[in-house]
Amino acid sequence: MAHLAIAVGGDGRVSAQTAEPQTNSAVSAYEAVIGLEVHAQLLTRSKMFCACSAEYIGKPANSNTCPVCLGLPGVLPVINRQAVEYTVLTALALNCEIPEFTKFDRKNYFYPDLPKGYQISQYDMPLSRNGWLEFEVEGAPVRCGITRVHLEEDTGTLHHAGDVLQSARSSLVDLNRAGVPLMEIVGEPDLRSAEAAREYLVRLRQILMYIGVNDGNLEQGSFRCDANVSLRVRGSDALGTKVEIKNMNSFRAVHRALQYEIERQAAVLAGGGTLVQETRGWVEARGATVSQRSKEYAHDYRYFPEPDLPPLALDSAYTERVRRTMPELPAARAQRLQEKFGLSAYDAAVLTAAREDADAYEALASQVPAKLAANWLMGDVAALANERRVALHRSGLGVDGLAALLRLLDAGTINGPTAKALLEELYESGGDPAAVVQERGLGQLDDEAALLAIVDEVIAANAAAAADFRAGKEAALGRLVGQVMKATGGKAQPQLVNRLLRERLA
Numbered sequence: 001m002a003h004l005a006i007a008v009g010g011d012g013r014v015s016a017q018t019a020e021p022q023t024n025s026a027v028s029a030y031e032a033v034i035g036l037e038v039h040a041q042l043l044t045r046s047k048m049f050c051a052c053s054a055e056y057i058g059k060p061a062n063s064n065t066c067p068v069c070l071g072l073p074g075v076l077p078v079i080n081r082q083a084v085e086y087t088v089l090t091a092l093a094l095n096c097e098i099p100e101f102t103k104f105d106r107k108n109y110f111y112p113d114l115p116k117g118y119q120i121s122q123y124d125m126p127l128s129r130n131g132w133l134e135f136e137v138e139g140a141p142v143r144c145g146i147t148r149v150h151l152e153e154d155t156g157t158l159h160h161a162g163d164v165l166q167s168a169r170s171s172l173v174d175l176n177r178a179g180v181p182l183m184e185i186v187g188e189p190d191l192r193s194a195e196a197a198r199e200y201l202v203r204l205r206q207i208l209m210y211i212g213v214n215d216g217n218l219e220q221g222s223f224r225c226d227a228n229v230s231l232r233v234r235g236s237d238a239l240g241t242k243v244e245i246k247n248m249n250s251f252r253a254v255h256r257a258l259q260y261e262i263e264r265q266a267a268v269l270a271g272g273g274t275l276v277q278e279t280r281g282w283v284e285a286r287g288a289t290v291s292q293r294s295k296e297y298a299h300d301y302r303y304f305p306e307p308d309l310p311p312l313a314l315d316s317a318y319t320e321r322v323r324r325t326m327p328e329l330p331a332a333r334a335q336r337l338q339e340k341f342g343l344s345a346y347d348a349a350v351l352t353a354a355r356e357d358a359d360a361y362e363a364l365a366s367q368v369p370a371k372l373a374a375n376w377l378m379g380d381v382a383a384l385a386n387e388r389r390v391a392l393h394r395s396g397l398g399v400d401g402l403a404a405l406l407r408l409l410d411a412g413t414i415n416g417p418t419a420k421a422l423l424e425e426l427y428e429s430g431g432d433p434a435a436v437v438q439e440r441g442l443g444q445l446d447d448e449a450a451l452l453a454i455v456d457e458v459i460a461a462n463a464a465a466a467a468d469f470r471a472g473k474e475a476a477l478g479r480l481v482g483q484v485m486k487a488t489g490g491k492a493q494p495q496l497v498n499r500l501l502r503e504r505l506a
């Protein structure tokens with residue numbers, strides 16, 4: 001008897017018969033239909049329904065809890081006003097409608113990280129709906145619909161005594177995270193590739209960080225994403241069998257998992273097989289999605305209105321008040337900086353990636369030439385920030401210190417190599433670049449007569465190089481410039497040295 005390849009899910013149920021992806025040839029016949037669900041923790045000081053701190057990382061287990069978030073009987077939740085405001089702000093940034101009436105509901109299910117036996121969430125009357133997010137993928141515009149942005153509470157965390165739940169002898173529950181305000185952003189299935197899905201997430205995260213509601217940490221899970229993926233024959237409107245993918249903890253993981261899943265599904269369909277509606281988890285080490293549970297029977301969460309919370313009536317005056325607190329969003333800011341400072345679209349996108357970067361660029365570009373500011377921020381400063389793992393605005397030098405340094409460079413007081421050395425030296429310690437230059441006599445040597453004397457000495461001492469240059473070997477000039485720079489302790493202006501050497505050797 002032939003052996004059948006069957007996959008058994010985490011719950012022991014037999015699920016999909018999975019053909020491993022082998023080629024890309026099957027993929028081109030199909031179009032991917034991808035929708036993303038994002039859960040983003042809100043940066044409020046307290047939890048969603050109690051006064052406990054919403055900061056839960058690095059705290060002793062269960063130290064950050066109270067009767068409300070422990071789900072003890074007889075307690076009453078109170079809605080966090082700031083969380084509602086942040087969610088409305090997010091919804092507005094995503095072009096959503098804000099209905100004048102919204103309510104919370106109980107989503108009932110049993111799991112040890114959920115002490116009440118239900119999660120307070122929103123079911124049929126979410127805080128917002130019908131929005132969209134626009135961005136570009138490989139130069140082509142994409143508009144992805146936003147079904148809804150609603151508000152709920154996070155669960156606690158489980159620590160399994162073993163690598164995975166299946167082999168664990170016991171599991172420990174930590175409820176510090178239980179009740180942290182959580183926003184769910186449900187996207188329409190408008191994405192058609194793994195690249196588009198990644199770009200959607202990058203842009204969404206950027207907006208949440210710009211408006212200051214979320215810290216965007218995928219690794220620690222304050223910004224997490226699940227994906228629904230199906231395939232259909234290109235040109236068809238029919239929807240295929242949907243597979244949900246979980247456990248993607250980086251943009252790279254999202255891209256790889258979706259690419260894998262598209263190829264897996266295409267291989268199954270091209271081979272005449274059928275797909276099973278199921279949940280699959282991305283396993284980074286294997287570079288594959290693995291069946292977790294079949295979804296043949298939809299969960300029945302027995303949603304009903306939360307009886308302990310009043311419905312919320314958010315009138316248009318409230319919504320307008322929140323709208324007025326909206327900062328300039330990244331796409332608009334990139335566009336404006338492009339026009340104001342003559343940046344390329346690429347440079348504008350890089351310089352506005354984070355709000356702090358855009359702030360730094362605008363502050364610098366108002367004091368030194370815009371191109372100089374852009375070159376330094378995207379070159380030496382970016383490299384240093386990356387290497388030392390400290391952003392400019394958090395460094396000792398700071399934006400003001402860098403502005404002072406670039407003013408010295410722009411005025412010709414110091415040369416490029418000196419500026420670079422000072423940047424590296426003062427980046428963490430900080431200090432006034434002008435004072436350091438004064439103190440150590442780092443000012444540029446721009447006395448032509450003094451420099452000419454050095455140039456003549458160098459030419460005399462390097463007769464061979466001088467002869468080479470006179471014989472037409474341009475490269476020889478570089479050696480002579482280097483010698484003059486060395487003789488001046490790096491303080492000469494390289495362009496001036498260049499000119500003087502050429503004049504002397506003419």
Ligand SMILES: [Zn+2]
Nearest residue numbers: 050052066069
């Ligand atoms: Zn609490």
